[in-house]
Amino acid sequence: MLRALFITFALGLAVxxxxxxxxxxxxxGPWEVTGIDPAQTGYVFSRLQVAETLVTADPEGxxxxxxxxxxxxxxxxxxxxxxxxxxxxxxxxTPVTAQTAAASLKRxxxxxxxxSQAPVAEIVSEGRDVVIRLEKPFSALPAYLVxxxxxILAPSSFDASGKVxxxxxxxxxxxxxxxxxxxxxxxxxxxxWGGKPGIAEVSYLAVGQGExxxxxxxxxxxxxxxxxxxxxxxxxxxxxxxxxxxATIPRTRILKVNAASVFFDDIEERQALSYAIDRVGITxxxxxNPELAATQIFPPALKGWYASDLPPLSRDVARAKxxxxxxxxxxxxxxVLEQDGKRFSVTLLTYSSWPELPPIATALQAQLREVGIEIxxxxxxxxxxxARHGDGTLEIGLVSRLxxxxxxxxxxxxxxxxxxxxxxxxxxxxxxxxxxxxxxxxVTTNPAERAPLQRRAVEILQQExxxxxxxxxxxxxxxxxxxxxxxxxxxEVNYGLAAIRWAK
Numbered sequence: 301m302l303r304a305l306f307i308t309f310a311l312g313l314a315v316x317x318x319x320x321x322x323x324x325x326x327x328x329g330p331w332e333v334t335g336i337d338p339a340q341t342g343y344v345f346s347r348l349q350v351a352e353t354l355v356t357a358d359p360e361g362x363x364x365x366x367x368x369x370x371x372x373x374x375x376x377x378x379x380x381x382x383x384x385x386x387x388x389x390x391x392x393x394t395p396v397t398a399q400t401a402a403a404s405l406k407r408x409x410x411x412x413x414x415x416s417q418a419p420v421a422e423i424v425s426e427g428r429d430v431v432i433r434l435e436k437p438f439s440a441l442p443a444y445l446v447x448x449x450x451x452i453l454a455p456s457s458f459d460a461s462g463k464v465x466x467x468x469x470x471x472x473x474x475x476x477x478x479x480x481x482x483x484x485x486x487x488x489x490x491x492x493w494g495g496k497p498g499i500a501e502v503s504y505l506a507v508g509q510g511e512x513x514x515x516x517x518x519x520x521x522x523x524x525x526x527x528x529x530x531x532x533x534x535x536x537x538x539x540x541x542x543x544x545x546x547a548t549i550p551r552t553r554i555l556k557v558n559a560a561s562v563f564f565d566d567i568e569e570r571q572a573l574s575y576a577i578d579r580v581g582i583t584x585x586x587x588x589n590p591e592l593a594a595t596q597i598f599p600p601a602l603k604g605w606y607a608s609d610l611p612p613l614s615r616d617v618a619r620a621k622x623x624x625x626x627x628x629x630x631x632x633x634x635x636v637l638e639q640d641g642k643r644f645s646v647t648l649l650t651y652s653s654w655p656e657l658p659p660i661a662t663a664l665q666a667q668l669r670e671v672g673i674e675i676x677x678x679x680x681x682x683x684x685x686x687a688r689h690g691d692g693t694l695e696i697g698l699v700s701r702l703x704x705x706x707x708x709x710x711x712x713x714x715x716x717x718x719x720x721x722x723x724x725x726x727x728x729x730x731x732x733x734x735x736x737x738x739x740x741x742x743v744t745t746n747p748a749e750r751a752p753l754q755r756r757a758v759e760i761l762q763q764e765x766x767x768x769x770x771x772x773x774x775x776x777x778x779x780x781x782x783x784x785x786x787x788x789x790x791x792e793v794n795y796g797l798a799a800i801r802w803a804k
Contacts, residue, residue: 329526330653332481342448351451351469377437389491390454391474398425413449443708472497472798497798510655528776530588547788551773556697560728568623570765575620594769637672645674650698651682686723704791729766
């Protein structure tokens, strides 16, 4: 019934918008635009090519020029220079100068984005160069400048108090209309240094339900749809009017546990949780690919970080029960574990913008019940995870964590496992050794010197499980055969909309 109603609705929209359909590239994805501060939803504006960073990355993870046409570092590794393109313009027609870029980065530095975790002493402008001086060497700095929170915005983006009031970037598309949290209208900015985009107008719609996005692709209401459920992908592959592209991406679905709570403060409790999980079963049934079962936190795609000889995470229900007993938990009358009169009953919070998360949460609920852990699943908005981390009320969350958010995974490690953890990383877990390892990695460029540091960091995460890996990830994109030039970016940095054309 729901499917029929939606198709009727979608077809009605198609008739209403038929005259405009040939001109507008219609895109659907799960990501809501809940605000316009770059640290909050800058990824939407960078992926859709509205705003740009100084540095970007190609699909292989190699750093390449964006607004900065080149960069260099001093012999003492304390001063970095990023030389701007002389033809770059903001959407309001003003030039992208080193002065405005430095001012934009200073705002990022004072905020909560990744740049605040780098040892930056000052950011200044000298001629066409943005100059970043460091307190100590930090080899990952250019990779940090790929992060969406460092997008360069025009001065007209800010009000008198410095708050972002609109997104005026320098990409091929500019914002013509924003209706939070669901709709974003874009058009050719006419000022991009890279030339004119292949399609002049783009409409982005945030649609949380994966099956709804699949129906939109089938009905022809969208031209390009991101993040599809595997069950939908199987069906969409049979549609002659659609193309399906899938790429393995450096993203892991993890259980983010509050390691300061009575339920997860012992390593044995977190290890028991891991042993209770049937990863292969989840990936076979829900993801349709058993090779996505996460045997460790980093997937094989992250070369140098995936350790093939590391003892894998696996299911062992008997061992899980033994560990829980060692931690002082005993079965109650209904089979749920108890300790000092407290039931092992927790709320698992997740969200539907990644459509596979709710069904995985439901599977975990059943699996953990087998060892006496009662899970109550709550599906909300992704913003609830960081909010509940911040106020300390999160017990356990199922999240999808991208480890190429900074092309060098050191950036994510610094954020997730530094002092105090992070919104999407550790909570209530503090490990001095891993903090020291990551600090060394941040200043080490020689692969031979980095290898043992990376290996030891992975071993600690595998042993202590501040974040419990469940599955690795693929990204599925569905496009209409009305368009060409669609590519999958495994790093999810840039969706390449400007390269898309209408098929002849």
